[in-house]
Every structure is written in structure tokens, then in C-alpha cells.
Amino acid sequence: MLEFDNVEVFYGKVQALRGISLRVDEGEIVALLGNNGAGKSTTLSTASAIVRATSGTVTFDGADISKAHPWNVVGAGLIHVPEGRRIFSTLSVLENLQLGGYLVKERGVVAKRIEQVFELLPLLAERRAQHGGTLSGGEQQMLAIGRALVAGPKMLMLDEPSMGLAPLIVAQVMQVISDIRDQGTTVLLVEQNARAALKVTDRAYVIEEGATTLEGRASDLIADSRIIDAYLGA
Structure with a gap:
């Protein structure tokens, strides 16, 4: 692949x-x-064409x-979650996830993928209106992963x-x-x-x-x- x-x-x-x-x-x-x-x-x-x-x-x-x-690499379905999470701290969890679907033309598809992220990561559903910068480190990492999933990788x-x-959060991330x-x-x-x-x-x-x-x-x-x-x- x-x-x-x-x-x-x-x-x-x-x-x-x-x-x-x-x-x-x-x-x-x-x-x-x-x-x-x-x-x-x-x-x-290099794979994501940043380098x-x-x-x-x-x-x-x-x-x-x-x-x-x-952007062509993203459009092809190869999605990169960089080191350091890099979420948008002043935007809500939901807004961060919506930005993951920036290149997706069908808004209905984005909404469906966000609901799928909430099913996979129910803590994000509970925090959907909370600013990203107020999340714990583990929650921010989950948000960064969730945002990438909305792009449809x-x-x-x-x-x-x-x-x-x-260590406990590491185990959760790996799961x-x-x-x-x-x-x-x-x-x-x-x-x-x-x-x-x-x-x-x-x-x-x-x-x-x-x-x-x-x-x-x-x-x-x-x-x-x-x-x-x-x-x-x-």
C-alpha cells in the first residue's frame, strides 16, 4: 500500500x-x-509530501x-497525525473534527464520520463543545486521531x-x-x-x-x- x-x-x-x-x-x-x-x-x-x-x-x-x-496526498487517503497533536486549542472538539473534513465536499459524509468518531471515542462526544486547549494530553491525542479519521484515511x-x-493512557491510545x-x-x-x-x-x-x-x-x-x-x- x-x-x-x-x-x-x-x-x-x-x-x-x-x-x-x-x-x-x-x-x-x-x-x-x-x-x-x-x-x-x-x-x-516525506510520505505526506511535507518534505x-x-x-x-x-x-x-x-x-x-x-x-x-x-493536499493531493491527503486526497488520496494518506493522512498524517504529526507529533505534538497540533489541535486548534481555541476551537471546540466538534470544530476540530469538522476541520478534519476540509477536503470532503459532501457535508453529510463529514457529519457521518464525526458520529463514527464519537462512537469510537465516546469521551470526545462528551466533550464536543469544550475547547481543545482545555483537554488533557490524552484527550488531545484522541482528538488529533479523531480529526484525522474524519478525512477518511x-x-x-x-x-x-x-x-x-x-502508562494507562498510552495503553488506551494503543487500543x-x-x-x-x-x-x-x-x-x-x-x-x-x-x-x-x-x-x-x-x-x-x-x-x-x-x-x-x-x-x-x-x-x-x-x-x-x-x-x-x-x-x-x-
């Missing part, structure tokens, strides 16, 4: 991605693991999106959804991600909390210094001594 073929990215003279190749198949949850600065967020930004690949090819749903505009890319959240996949949306997950990520993912890639250094099924990686030493602890 999404494929990177030998993709390189530079920020000026600094190389951020060094020939990354990876794939995410339809119906999967795939995680990108790695330390800060490894290139995980750049990978998502332009210097070389290599990015393909989504059978089409080359390497030179696409971000074929595939959802999530950047550090557990950042700054208490929501699993539920989203079960409802038919493919997920690419960037996550520093490797233990939490590997519990819900099918496969994972490890990125180090802009290159993929390890890949495999989550059930194998969670028992791999290299992953345990680097990311999981004893």
Missing part, C-alpha cells in the same frame, strides 16, 4: 534519510522504531507520490502518539490504534515506546541514522536481544 524505494532526503547539506526502503501492506499496523533524530519523523513527512525526497520513490496505493503536493500515519502520556485497524484502516506508527508499539503492530522497522537497520515481525523483534538491549531494557 505504501512503499519507500531507496529514498534519500537532505535538509540543506545534512542527509536525513540514507536510502530507506520499506513497505506497509494493506490491513497492517507497522511501527518505525528508533532513537531521537534517527529519521522516523522525516520518513512520515521532498531528493532521490528514490515513494508509492501509495499504486501511484508515485514522490512529487505530489500534500485509507492509511493513517501517527507520529509519537504516546509522547508525554501516562484505539488497534481498533482503527480492525475497522479497516492501515496504520504506520512512529513510536519511541517500543514495548507499547510492538504489542499492537504486525511488523516493525528499526531506523538508525537515516537508514533501516532491522526489520521483522513484531513477535520476533520483541524477543530479539538487539531490540531488548536498545529499546526495551532487561
Whole structure:
């Protein structure tokens, strides 16, 4: 569904991605693991056309999106939830969700998707009139995910959804991600909390210094001594 073929990215003279190749198949949850600065967020930004690949090819749903505009990528159904949630703090929960459907022409479709988000995330339904900035960190993350779902993603890319959240809330976020996949949306997950990520993912890639250094099924990686030493602890 999404494929990177030998993709390189530079920020000026600094190389951020060094020939990354990876794939995410339809119906999967795939995680990108790695330390800060490894290139995980750049990978998502390249897929969503916020960052332009210097070389290599990015393909989504059978089409080359390497030179696409971000709004075309969104229109194709590849939706990016960036790190830090980035909700509109002075708008209500409902208004934030409505903005997720900005490119959707049929208002009835947007309304239906918002109701589906409220079914998946009932806490947002209770908070629908509340300003986004007054929500807790976990609630804001749920709102950011809900807003992305209103866009109608074929595939959802999530950047550090557990950042700054208490362990109980992290577990809730990961359960929501699993539920989203079960409802038919493919997920690419960037996550520093490797233990939490590997519990819900099918496969994972490890990125180090802009290159993929390890890949495999989550059930194998969670028992791999290299992953345990680097990311999981004893």
C-alpha cells in the first residue's frame, strides 16, 4: 500500500534519510522504531509530501507520490497525525473534527464520520463543545486521531502518539490504534515506546541514522536481544 524505494532526503547539506526502503501492506499496523533524530519523523513527512525526497520513490496505493503536493496526498487517503497533536486549542472538539473534513465536499459524509468518531471515542462526544486547549494530553491525542479519521484515511500515519502520556493512557491510545485497524484502516506508527508499539503492530522497522537497520515481525523483534538491549531494557 505504501512503499519507500531507496529514498534519500537532505535538509540543506545534512542527509536525513540514507536510502530507506520499506513497505506497509494493506490491513497492517507497522511501527518505525528508533532513537531521537534517527529519521522516523522525516520518513512520515516525506510520505505526506511535507518534505521532498531528493532521490528514490515513494508509492501509495499504486501511484508515485514522490512529487505530489500534500493536499493531493491527503486526497488520496494518506493522512498524517504529526507529533505534538497540533489541535486548534481555541476551537471546540466538534470544530476540530469538522476541520478534519476540509477536503470532503459532501457535508453529510463529514457529519457521518464525526458520529463514527464519537462512537469510537465516546469521551470526545462528551466533550464536543469544550475547547481543545482545555483537554488533557490524552484527550488531545484522541482528538488529533479523531480529526484525522474524519478525512477518511485509507492509511493513517501517527507520529509519537504516546509522547508525554501516562502508562494507562498510552495503553488506551494503543487500543484505539488497534481498533482503527480492525475497522479497516492501515496504520504506520512512529513510536519511541517500543514495548507499547510492538504489542499492537504486525511488523516493525528499526531506523538508525537515516537508514533501516532491522526489520521483522513484531513477535520476533520483541524477543530479539538487539531490540531488548536498545529499546526495551532487561
